[in-house]
Structures are given as C-alpha cells and as structure tokens.
Amino acid sequence: MSSICSRCNKQIQPKDMVVVCSGICKGKYHTSCVDLSHQNYTAIKECGNIKYFCNGSLSILDFCMNMQREMNALKDLMNQKLIEFQKVISTNSYTNLVAKRRSYAEVTEDVVVIKPKTNQESSLTKSELRKQLNPSALEVGITGMKSVKDGGRVA
Ligand SMILES: [Zn+2]
Ligand SMILES: [Zn+2]
Numbered sequence: 001m002s003s004i005c006s007r008c009n010k011q012i013q014p015k016d017m018v019v020v021c022s023g024i025c026k027g028k029y030h031t032s033c034v035d036l037s038h039q040n041y042t043a044i045k046e047c048g049n050i051k052y053f054c055n056g057s058l059s060i061l062d063f064c065m066n067m068q069r070e071m072n073a074l075k076d077l078m079n080q081k082l083i084e085f086q087k088v089i090s091t092n093s094y095t096n097l098v099a100k101r102r103s104y105a106e107v108t109e110d111v112v113v114i115k116p117k118t119n120q121e122s123s124l125t126k127s128e129l130r131k132q133l134n135p136s137a138l139e140v141g142i143t144g145m146k147s148v149k150d151g152g153r154v155a
Helices: 039-045 054-093 093-099 122-133
Strands: 019-020 028-030 112-114 145-148 151-153
Touching: none
Parallel strands: none
Antiparallel strands: 019 028, 112 151, 145 151
C-alpha cells in the first residue's frame, strides 16, 4: 500500500526516508520535508523510545498538556475551596444556632447573657442588674430583657 507524505502530498517511494508522527495526526513525512537530520532519523529508527512528533501534533500535545495542568490547578483550587467551605460549615455560629447544638450564650457574641443561680422572673433579674451595674455609668445600656433558655438577655 502506497502512502502520501502529509507535508508535500507526494507519493512515498520505498527508497525514501520517512518518519511517522507519534502524535494525533499519525502522518508520514519525508525527512527532507520536515528538516529531520539523518542522525535523528537513524535514532528514531533504531530506538523505540525516541518518537517523532510533527509540529502540528506537537502544538496539539502542548495544548493538551497545558490544559491538563490548568485542569489540575483548577482541581486543587476546588479541593482547597471545598476544605475552606467545610471549615466554615463546621465553625459557623449561624449553622450551630440552626443546628441547636449549642446554647444561646455560646453562639451569641454581641450580647451579655446573665444566668441567675436559680429560676426567677426576668423582670427580677433586670431590676437586680440595674441595682448592681448602674447602667448609666457603663458604655453599654440595658435596652432589652428577654427571657431565654440561659437566663435573662441584656441587649
Ligand atoms: Zn514530503
Ligand atoms: Zn503529527
């Protein structure tokens, strides 16, 4: 079966020195058409580990390798983001509040939670606080009192 050089499109004769591209095109080339030296031609013929790639296939190979590198970088980034996201999920106070795994006092940060030693009316806690803390002397004021699980909440 005769074949044609992928560069010059001429018939390949039995006496011609020809290389076969190991890349995607699988084309056959006259060594003279691809500027392959006789030394390199001999090396390719004699050593199975040395492959010939035409310029077109080489640039496609390059493109694929770059793509693979980018995909790997993207995969690493996604994994990193996933780990960060999992950290956020496991430490986010909102999630814990929703999950009701922690008490109100543990998940709130901007309020002071007063927990009386014994159960008592929140109005009593409030009046006791006013007596002992003197809110007008503090930078924070008692603007609200709410009966919650852990005691009175001062906001
Ligand atoms: Zn040719
Ligand atoms: Zn090729």
